[in-house]
Amino acid sequence: xxxxxxxxxxxxxxxxxxxxxxxxxxxxxxxxxxxxxxxxxxxxxxxxxxxxxxxxxxxxxxxxxxxxxxxxxxxxxxxxxxxxxxxxxxxxxxxxxxxxxxxxxxxxxxxxxxxxxxxxxxxxxxxxxxxxxxxxxxxxxxxxxxxxxxxxxxxxxxxxxxxxxxxxxxxxxxxxxxxxxxxxxxxxxxxxxxxxxxxxxxxxxxxxxxxxxxxxxxxxxxxxxxxxxxxxxxxxxxxxxxxxxxxxxxxxxxxxxxxxxxxxxxxxxxxxxxxxxxxxxxxxxxxxxxxxxxxxxxxxxxxxxxxxxxxxxxxxxxxxxxxxxxxxxxxxxxxxxxxxxxxxxxxxxxxxxxxxxxxxxxxxxxxxxxxxxxxxxxxxxxxxxxxxxxxxxxxxxxxxxxxxxxxxxxxxxxxxxxxxxxxxxxxxxxxxxxxxxxxxxxxxxxxxxxxxxxxxxxxxxxxxxx
Ligand SMILES: [Zn+2]
Numbered sequence: 001x002x003x004x005x006x007x008x009x010x011x012x013x014x015x016x017x018x019x020x021x022x023x024x025x026x027x028x029x030x031x032x033x034x035x036x037x038x039x040x041x042x043x044x045x046x047x048x049x050x051x052x053x054x055x056x057x058x059x060x061x062x063x064x065x066x067x068x069x070x071x072x073x074x075x076x077x078x079x080x081x082x083x084x085x086x087x088x089x090x091x092x093x094x095x096x097x098x099x100x101x102x103x104x105x106x107x108x109x110x111x112x113x114x115x116x117x118x119x120x121x122x123x124x125x126x127x128x129x130x131x132x133x134x135x136x137x138x139x140x141x142x143x144x145x146x147x148x149x150x151x152x153x154x155x156x157x158x159x160x161x162x163x164x165x166x167x168x169x170x171x172x173x174x175x176x177x178x179x180x181x182x183x184x185x186x187x188x189x190x191x192x193x194x195x196x197x198x199x200x201x202x203x204x205x206x207x208x209x210x211x212x213x214x215x216x217x218x219x220x221x222x223x224x225x226x227x228x229x230x231x232x233x234x235x236x237x238x239x240x241x242x243x244x245x246x247x248x249x250x251x252x253x254x255x256x257x258x259x260x261x262x263x264x265x266x267x268x269x270x271x272x273x274x275x276x277x278x279x280x281x282x283x284x285x286x287x288x289x290x291x292x293x294x295x296x297x298x299x300x301x302x303x304x305x306x307x308x309x310x311x312x313x314x315x316x317x318x319x320x321x322x323x324x325x326x327x328x329x330x331x332x333x334x335x336x337x338x339x340x341x342x343x344x345x346x347x348x349x350x351x352x353x354x355x356x357x358x359x360x361x362x363x364x365x366x367x368x369x370x371x372x373x374x375x376x377x378x379x380x381x382x383x384x385x386x387x388x389x390x391x392x393x394x395x396x397x398x399x400x401x402x403x404x405x406x407x408x409x410x411x412x413x414x415x416x417x418x419x420x421x422x423x424x425x426x427x428x429x430x431x432x433x434x435x436x437x438x439x440x441x442x443x444x445x446x447x448x449x450x451x452x453x454x455x456x457x458x459x460x461x462x463x464x465x466x
Contacts, residue, residue: 054242054260054326061242072121072164081117081124081165084213091119093151093159098214100174100206109175109206114146114168116157122164122311123219127302129169131191131223131268133176133183134287138224141298142170156303157312164311167218172210182228182287192266211271220249221272221279222305224298227286230384231451234346234377235284235297235418238263238447240270241324245278251430252308253280253301256319256409256418257379257397260326264446280305286383293421300420318428319419321405323397327440329376330450331394333358333387335368340385341393346415347378348407349396356382356393374398377406377416392450402436 080087088094093116100109127145129138144150146168151157157166171177175185184190188203194215196208215221227233236257239250250258263269263281272279282301284294304316333339337360343349349372356370370393380395387393399406409417443450 057242058247058260061244062247072123078119078121081115083113083115083167088115088117088165090117091159092117098169100209101202102209111169111171111174116151116159116162116166116168118162118164118166118311119160120163122162123309124165124167124217125220125222125306125309125311126167126214126218127169127222127224128172129224130171130173130177132189132225132228132287133171133173133179133181134229135182135224135226136288136290137226137285137294137298138282139170139177140290141224141295141302142168144295145299145302150299150303156314157306161313162311164219164309166306166311167214169214180288191268192264194266194268194271215268215272215277216275218272218277220245220305220309221268221277222249222302223268223279223281225281225283226289226291226294227283227380228448228451229287231380231382232286232289232291232345233283233294233380234416235282235294235421236379237280237282237301238269239280240273243273243276243278246273246280248308249278249280249305251322252305252316253282254304254317254319254419255282255297255301256321256416257323257377258325259328259379259447260324261442261446264449293418297418297420317419318430318433320409320428321402321434321436323377323399323402323406323436323438325397325438325440327398327438327442328379328447329374329396329398329440330392330443331355331370331372331396333370333391333393334389336360336388337363337368338385339370339382339387339393341381341383343378343381343394344413344415345378345381346418347381348410348414348416349376349378351375358387370394372396375400375403392452395447395450397438398440399436399438402434405434405436 078090080089083096084098086096093114095112095114097110098113100111127142129142173184173190176183184203186202190203190207193204193207195211196204198205198208235255236259237250237253237255238259238261239246240262241247241260269279269281282298284298285291306312307314308316335358337358339356339358341356343355349355351372351374353372354369355372358368358370376396376398378394378396382393411417
């Protein structure tokens with residue numbers, strides 16, 4: 001069984017609760033400017049069902065029988081696994097260096113890949129971290145998964161019992177990682193350039209090489225991320241639930257929050273989906289951080305997916321409930337200044353609850369309030385204090401059904417205790433899990449769009465060129 005790698009977690013409390021009560025009804029001694037009551041957002045209409053059209057799409061996709069590819073059958077023979085120019089024999093582990101670039105002079109950017117090629121046929125599962133170079137939860141989780149407690153004889157991942165192939169790539173964007181940057185050396189976002197082009201810019205070439213030699217011949221991809229710099233995500237899965245294989249992977253990860261979305265244009269997830277390859281994205285914590293809880297949940301999740309795919313033996317653990325979200329609500333600052341957040345990612349917040357204050361060194365003694373527009377679960381919160389009017393500071397799943405179920409799993413600070421965060425989660429039947437649907441839309445087309453990104457995507461660059 002998995003050995004708990006981390007001790008009791010110390011949650012960061014941003015503000016002492018005695019100094020800053022969550023409810024504004026209490027007198028907290030802070031000086032505040034009187035302000036008319038108003039809500040930036042209208043309450044979103046929420047029902048307990050995913051929108052009918054989307055539900056039909058998902059149900060139809062799930063009806064399609066999943067066939068076992070011919071290459072998994074014993075009749076075809078289980079051969080060595082090829083990655084780039086290297087071969088890995090059945091029943092063995094091999095660590096290889098894979099070059100992101102094919103060059104005759106200059107840097108070829110080698111990245112480490114561990115290939116566990118099972119002795120029995122099965123799917124090819126690719127586990128990756130640091131597609132964004134400064135997102136370190138993935139690299140840490142994927143490194144710990146290769147520790148002696150987990151990988152080896154009689155351990156959860158035992159090459160002699162593995163069916164299929166597991167490819168572990170802790171750091172994809174090595175050039176960004178070395179520079180502690182999200183981006184590639186040319187300032188582009190690698191996760192917006194898939195499937196890439198071999199004769200285009202540097203990032204596009206790297207994306208193309210990775211796509212053709214690693215991702216396109218995967219059956220399942222698990223892509224581990226954190227929030228971008230300046231914000232923090234509560235652990236969550238993002239998947240296109242209308243892709244049957246992605247849908248199953250997302251559910252088998254064993255996590256409470258699943259966002260149903262297609263992913264931004266040029267992202268690995270969206271591209272894989274377009275090619276019919278299962279791909280889910282895990283998000284937990286923030287960039288430049290090593291959040292132990294997010295790492296631990298990622299590790300359990302990866303093992304859960306491998307178990308449910310029968311790549312490794314055992315049963316997946318499951319959460320008590322699942323929030324399947326097709327939309328969200330944004331909390332924005334109506335003021336410019338410096339932010340003081342009172343509710344960490346993962347907090348349950350009530351309608352009109354004070355979630356942050358804004359003050360401004362140029363206007364000492366004045367403090368403005370930011371309140372939640374609705375009841376719900378904060379899936380992401382700003383951690384960088386600088387805000388201007390309209391800056392999103394929190395991302396909320398509006399929840400109107402299943403509130404009791406969710407609240408039962410809150411700790412004494414009102415933060416959701418996720419499955420896997422308090423030790424190895426129990427096994428339970430899939431039908432014992434309460435599915436709670438959260439209706440809505442993703443503003444800007446994908447969950448993170450409203451945070452804003454400055455680097456243009458490949459599609460946008462092409463449009464500019466045209
Ligand atoms: Zn990322």
